[in-house]
Amino acid sequence: MWPKVREALVGWSMDHPKIVLTLTLFLTLAFGSQLPRMQTDTDPKSMLPSTSPVRQYNDQMERWFGLHPDVIVVGIWSEKGIFMPETLARIARLTDGIMRLPGVIARDVAAFSTVTDITVADGVLQARPILERVPPDAAAAERLKQQVLANPLLVNRLISADAKTTAIYIPIETSANGKVIADRIQAMAVAEQGPERYFFAGDPVARHTVGTEMFRQRKLFAPLAAVVICVVLYLFFKSWGLVAANMAVALIAIIWGMGLFSGLGVPIHILASMSPIFLMAISTDTVHIFNEFTFRRREVSDRRKAIQETMKAVGTPILFSDLATIAGFASLAIGHIIPARVFGLLVAFGTFVILLMSFTLVPALLALARDRQPPAVPPVDDLASSWLARFVRGCVAWKTTVVLVGCVLVAVSAVGLSKIQINNNLVAFFKPKSEIRVADRHLSQTLGGTAPLYLVADGKTPDSVTRPEFLRALEDLQRKLEQDPVVGKTLSVADVVKRVSRVLNNDDPSREVIPxxxxxxxxxxxxFSSTARPRDLNNLVDYPYQKANLMVQLRSWDAVETRALLERIRTYLSSQPLPGGVELKPAGMAYFNMVWSDEVLVGMLEGFIASCVLVFFLLILEYRSFRWGVVSFLPLLFTVVLIYGAVGFIGKDFDLPISVLSTLSLGLAVDFAIHFVSRFQQHYRETKDLEGSLIWTAARPGRGIVRNAVLFASGFAPMLFAALTPYITVGASMIAIMLLSALTTVVYLPALIALFPRWLTRGL
Amino acid sequence: MKRTIYFTIGLVMIVSSAAIARAQALSGEEIMRRSYLARYYPGEDMSAHVIMRLVSEGGQERVREFIMSRRNLKEGGEQRYFLYFHRPPDVRGTAFLVWAYPRRDDDRWLYVPALNLIRRIAASDKYESFVGSDFTYEDVAGREPEEDTHRVLREEKAGGRDAYILESIPKNPGNSDFSRKLSWIDKTTWLPLKEEYYDRRGDLARVFTADELKEIQGFWTMTKRVMKNAQSGHWTEVIFSEVRYNRKLSPELFSERSLRAPPAEFTK
Known part of the structure; x- marks a missing residue:
């Protein structure tokens, strides 16, 4: 049935090229008209639905303690120290300006001008904002410095031990964009024209910078990739018409896909924003048509006949490989991560459009185009003497070695594969010298770090927290935590109680204890709550005094570090449990990132494995043969194992970009294998000559495969110079995936088929 | 000629009667002055049993119960407050003494029974939270009307009562925690029925409502009031009971000594 459908479709398209063109143009305009309605969501946090347990628990705990999930940390550093009248004046002005910014939760900004310092002088308790007034002279500033450094609630949080760095903690509305607010603060800081340096850190800054940068860089790199692909295509085929046809297919698939999802009102997340690049990659499938057509055109004088024969030869592998790609991506929709679903369905739909175009628009364009020059007469030994043919001949001769080397490589990679660790660190998305990395490093070294982890101790009954033994256990845990290299600062209600005790007892250090x-x-x-801001206490203990919040500042945003720390805490608590069977429950942005990493990345990984299994069964079905299913699945398996083995050996984490990449190999490696296997089978059926068929396949469709790989690898080369490390990773791995899957297809498959000829060719 | 004279006389009469009508209408300043006295200075002294309920944005509650007494040294001038805590049980006996002055920082003392210790507290400003609630010290002891300019925006009914709507703008922006305040002031009792405080960004920050008014010994008294933080959702409800005025409370009550040993009627 399929050959009839194909012939009818191709024939009709050749007969009515103008109708096909008009219809395509009309539909493209229709889909394109929806593009302005596109909604984007640049927040990686949205990758976990708001109904996920970690988000719900975080929300609830934020309500208990009046906390905010998104906090920007502005660090201010001065060579001469912060306690200089002019510097303090600038900090006061800046804080005041920050509190007027839209999106900032002004009432909870923690800074010198807002946080209360409780001290005692001449028997009188003083409760005032640290920077109630700017000290008039250096001596007064020096006194303030001594006073602030003496308060353990402030050191490493609002002031560094060397008094050169202070911080402003700025909670922002969840709807606000951290990057936009940080930019506005930066503008105010620049306007102050002081000698101080400013550092911007905190999850919302990193997150929104990553989000916007990814969207921005996509806008830069997708067209750049398109231009490079155009140039390389021209070098291969020396025909601008052909280049235009190829690019048109990619563009149409992108416009239809993006237009459909924009029209449906589905927000485009970071993942889906990458789909144009994927569709461009998948659309290079049409290279096989053009590749085959240039051969046929030399052999067959009638243009129409040449087109029909081309489509007869490559139609089945194109159908098979596109169906496999569609199935692979569509299966991402089974997972529970919504942006991954959107992404999977978008790419699946786009691939379907490419498939449609391959049998309608491409033949129509081929029919319309006119040959400028008569086709060159191919030299008889052109194929046989091509370097690819010689290469494959070598592979077949050394078949045992090639297959063994392949097995060894896979075995070695498996070791690397076991070393891979799932991690997520948004700050690491930036290059080491980027502003965000520098800021994060500075604040982690001088202050307690910018990643907040909350440990909620639930005493189960009201007034549990005020029990002295509870507070002492909390205090012991804090001392233990502070020895941990990843922990920069801890703060709990125990610290407040101790501070009040000392101040009430005339600043006697020996009374800085739990009563x-x-x-x-x-x-x-x-x-304390009658003198300081009520918030300062409410953040640490809930109203019934039933739950205490131990705030931990981490020096690293690494999900792996957070997980390891939580493991160490568990071990500690098993030997020294909190009194009354009180349990600790983690929350906060550092914990969220850890869960995000587990859920999203593991979710992507599961989705990928499911896709692989699905593709494997589809291949068996398509070839109606288990063996050939295995053979055509091998390049995918090889590529994935080798790439991730290498990732494991290098010590690179399995993070968001790497997880996205894995899905791309689905679209490409399978594609190459299908083209190779289908064409080999066709030729073998006609000639019954195994080695001849192998060499012919490697030299002819193989040339399309290699061209496709080179084409695509070069398209991604510009990404190696991107500003965000994920793009560099994507670019580099993409090139590796292309070349590896092409290489396994033209090297390993011939050797394997040559090694087991009887087993494989039986029934062909 | 005659017509011109009549016309002139008529015109003068219309203009002058409008002027008289305006003179009879109260100025914003006058309304706020009356409200200030009705709210903060009724009687020479007063005492009440107070239940203060703090409700967090998550709906959790903390309840405080204390006896509060006030004595005016001069109408519209200096006041003294004495607070004795009954609940929660573990803070029972904690006592607060506040000497509030209109034009300078308050003097405050605190007694901590667990340490049997009195500490004077240097207050930084009047905009601090009053014992952890959404009310500030200024809300409790009053803000002098002269600190702001007041303008009558309109008159309308609020909660079934005729009210003036006043807009108050601080004369010195550095000397207030609001940039603008709207007050709904009851024309009969002069008590505020509702207030809206706007922050420096111009956003609504806090909303005050007097939810229950009672006439006690001839003084109109807010027996139930709520202050809600419009931005965080946190709110505080204050309920007065056993309100008594003009008890001739002894000046001794408002001294450091009674912090440690208050009269028996406070401690039971």
Missing amino acids: DSQEAVAQYLLL
Whole structure:
């Protein structure tokens, strides 16, 4: 049935090329008209649905303690130290300006001008914002410095031990864009024209910078890739018409896909924003048509006949490989990560459009085009003497070695594969010298770090937290945590109680302890909440005094580091449990990132494995042969194992870009294998000459495969110079995937087929 | 000629009667002055049992119960407050003494029973939270009307009562925690029925409502009031009961000594 459908479709398209063209143009305009309605979501956080347990628990715990998920940290550093009247004046002005910015939750900004410092002088308790007034002279500033450095609640949080760095913690609305706010603060800081240096860190800054940068760089690299692909295509085929036809298919698939999803009102996340690049890659499939056509055109004088024969030869592999790609990407929709679903369906739909175009628009264009020159007469030994043919002949001769080397490579890669670790660190998306990395490093070294982890100790009954033994256990845990290299600062209600105790007892350091009675604790806390900002206490303990929040600042945003720290805490607690069976539950952005990494990346990995299995069964079905299913699946398996083995050996983490890449290999490696296997089978059926068929396949469709690989690898080469490391990773791995899957197809498959000829060719 | 004279006389009469009508209408300043006295200075002294309910944005509650007494040294001038905590049980006996002055920082003392210790607290400003609530010290002891300019925006009914709507703008922006305040002031009791405080960005920050008014010993009293933080969702409800005025409270009550040993009627 398929050959009839194909012939009818191709024939009709050749007979009515103008109708095909008009219809395509009309539909493209229709889909294109939806593009302005595109909604984008640049926030990687949205990759986890708001109904996920970690987001719900985080939301709930933020309500208990009046916390905010998104906090920008602005570090201010001065060579001469922060406690200089002019510097303090600038900080006060800047803080005031920040609190007026839209999107900033002004009431909870923590800075010198807003946080209360409780001290005692001459028996009088002083509760004032640290920077209530700018000190008039250097001596007054020096006194302020001594006072602030003496308060453990402030050191490493608002002031560094060397008094050269201070920080402003700026919670922002969840709807606000951290990057936009950071830019506005930066403009205000520049306007101050002081000698101070400013550092911008915190998850919202990194997240929104990553988001916007990815969208921005895609806008730069997708067209750049298109231009490079055009040039290389021209070098291969020396025909601008052909280049235009090839690019038109890619563009149509992109416009239809993006237009459809924009029209449906589906937001385009970071993942889906990469789909144009994927569709451009998949559309290079048409190279096989043009490649075969240039051969046929020399052999067959009638243009129409040449087109029909070309489509007869490459139609089946194109159908098979596109169906496999569609199935592979569509299966991403089974997972629970919504942006991955959108991405999978978008690419699947786009691939379907490419498939459609291959049998309609491409033949129509081929029929319309006019040959400028009569086709050159091919030299008889052109094929046989081509370097590819010689190469494959060598592979067949050394078949055992080639197959063994392949097995060894896979075995070695498997070791690397086992070393791979799933991790996510948004800050690491930036180059080491980028502003964000520099800022994060500075704040992690001088202050307690910018990644907040919350440990919620739930005492189960009201007034559990005010029990002295509870507070002492919390204190012991903090001392333990502070020895951990990844922990920069801890803060809990125990610190507040100790501070009040010391201040009430005339600043006696020996009284900086938890009092012995629960009444004293409650009275100290009443005193604190009556003098400081109520928020300063509410962040640490809930209203019924049932839950305490131990705030931990981490020096690293690494999901792996967070997981390891939580593991160490678990070990510690198993030997020294909190009194009354109190359990600790983690929350906060650092924990969220860890769960995000597990859920999203593992989700992508599962989706990928499911896709592979699906593609494998599809291949068996397509060839109606288990053996050939295995053979055509091998290049994919090889490529994936080798690439991830290498990733494991290099020590690179399995992060978002790497996980996306894995899906791309689905679209490409399978494609090459199908073209090779289908064409080999066709030729073998006609000639029954195994080695001849292998060499013919390698030299003719193989040339299309190699061209496709080179074409695509060169398209991604510009990404190696991108500003974001994920793009560099994507570019480099993409090139590796292309070349590896092409190489396994033309080297390994011939050797394998030559090694087991009887087993494979039986029934062909 | 005659017509011109009549016309002139008529015109003068119309203009002058409008002027008289305007003179009879109260100025914003006058309305705020009356409201200030009705709200913060009724009687020479007063005492009440207070239940303060703090409700977090997550709906969690913390309840505080205390006896509060106030004594005016001069109408519209200096006041003294004494607070004795009953609940929660573990803070029972904690006592607060505040000497509030209209034009300078308050003097505050605190007694911590667990340490049997009195500490004077240097107050930084009047915009701090009053014992952890959404009310500030200024909300409790009053803000002098002269600190702001007041303008009558319109008159309308609020909660079934005729009210003036006043807009107040601080004369010195550095000397307030709001940039603008709207007050709905009841024409009969002069008490505020509702207030809206706007922050420096011009966004609504806090909303005050007097939810229950009672006439006690001839003084109109807000027996239930709520202050809600419009931005965080946190709110505080204050309920007054056993309100009594003009009890001739002894000046001794408002001294450091009674912090440690308050009269028996406070502690039971």
